[in-house]
Amino acid sequence: MAILIVLALVVIFAIVLLAKTVKIIPQARAGIVERFGKYHGTLTPGLNVIVPFMDKVRYMIDMREQVVTFPPQPVITEDNLTVSIDTVIYFQVNDPIAATYEIANYIQAVEQLTMTTLRNIAGGMDLEQTLTSRERINTGLSTVLDEATGRWGIKVKRVEVKSIDPPVSIKDAMEKQMRADRDKRASILTAEGQRQSAILTAEGNKQSAILNAEGAREAQILRAQADRESSILRAQGEGQAIQTVFQAIHDGSPDQSLLAYQYLQMLPKIAEGDANKLWIVPSEIGKALEGLGSTLSDMKGIPANSGGPAKRVDLGPTEPALSSPDRARSEADAAVQAAIAEANASANGIREQVQQVEPPVDPSADA
Structure with a gap:
């Protein structure tokens, strides 16, 4: 039994010694x-052997890059404002x-x-520089x-600086300032x-007015x-x-007979119209017609009888040239003679009608 206890103690001692x-x-x-x-030394990664009960692994150092974050720290700026700054540090143990x-x-x-x-x-730095100078910090x-x-x-x-928190009152003032700046920029942009x-x-109205004026001017010019x-x-x-009428008159060599004919042609037109219910023909119409030619013959430029062929008036290139002046003159004379004969016949007829209608005049009554 004692041997077993000793063996057990030896095994335990060996295990502890190995550990x-x-x-x-x-x-x-x-x-x-x-x-x-x-x-005494530094143990590297892996299996290492040391002297038991003499050597001891005092520290285990982590050689990886470590990230350490610190709680926000109150910092007083140059303009005596307290801000809270939160930082993060990346470091590595080299030794x-x-x-x-x-x-x-x-x-x-x-x-x-x-x-x-x-x-x-x-x-x-002041507050504004602190808030905007993260890279500098x-x-x-x-x-x-x-x-x-x-x-x-x-x-x-x-x-790295995680955050910079100014006081609440400063935040409100900054928000108001930023809001005012944004409103100012918005007003400027709107204006x-x-x-x-x-x-x-x-400019559009100007161009429209110019175009309208130019259009009106062109329209007036065209009109x-x-x-x-x-x-x-x-x-x-x-x-x-x-010129045509004047040429026709000259071609016809007008005299007082033609004028009398024209006067007779105007008499029926006097009676035209619905208002002309009664037309009184004077008894002296015959004498008036006989003296009409002599009266009009006194007008300047109208002879009593045409003295031979009239001088032709040149109408220019728009009027066709006469191939035979003598024949045209003879035709005009024939037309004038026919008109005069018709006028005399009309005057005789009117004189007869007047004599039939008018009662005989008693000379003793006038006396």
Whole structure:
């Protein structure tokens, strides 16, 4: 029985001895070995053997890059405003021996160093610069921490400012200021839009007025040209008509007989009309007709008898040339003689009708 107890004790001692001798270090970690309280060596990842009861793995250092976030720290800016800044630090242990023996707690040391450096940097800037200078704060923190933690065996990879929170009253004032700035920019943009709209509208009205004026001017010019052409054509037509009539008169060699015939032709037109119910023919109509020719013959330019062929008036290229002037003159004379004979016949007929209608005049009554 005693032998079994001894064997059991030996087995337990062997197991403990083996556990004290063999050390397994995980990947990306380093073990700091002390012998009798003094640094003896550094264990690398894998299976390691140490002297039991003499060597001891005092610290296990994580060699991976670590991310440490610190609670928001109150910082006073240059314009005496307190802001809360939250930071994040990325660092890595390069020298496990220095990280173990040069600093007692490198995490706490980095936090305090970050706090003091952040207050130093933000103390030299006002609130607006602090809120808009994140990159400047990050760069300043990285430089100071890298210089300070180099002797601790720590490499600061990156420093980031998570948030910068000003006081609530400052937030309200900033929001009001930003709202006022946005309202100002909106008003400016609205005014510029209205100005551009008014300018474009005025330019459009100007162009429309110019085009309307040009159109009215062109229309007036065209109407004036049309009126001028119409007046010219009308005047030319009237001139040609007058020339034609004048030519016909000259061709006919008019005398007092033709004028008497024209007068007789106007007599029936006097009786025309619905209002002419009664037409009184004077008894002296015959004598009036006989003296009409002699009276009109005294007019300037109208002879009592035509003295031979009349001189032809040239009407220009619009009038066809006469192939036989003598024949045309003879035809005109025949037409005039026929008109005179018709006028005499009409005058005789009218004289007879008057004599039949009018009672005989008693000469003794006049006496």
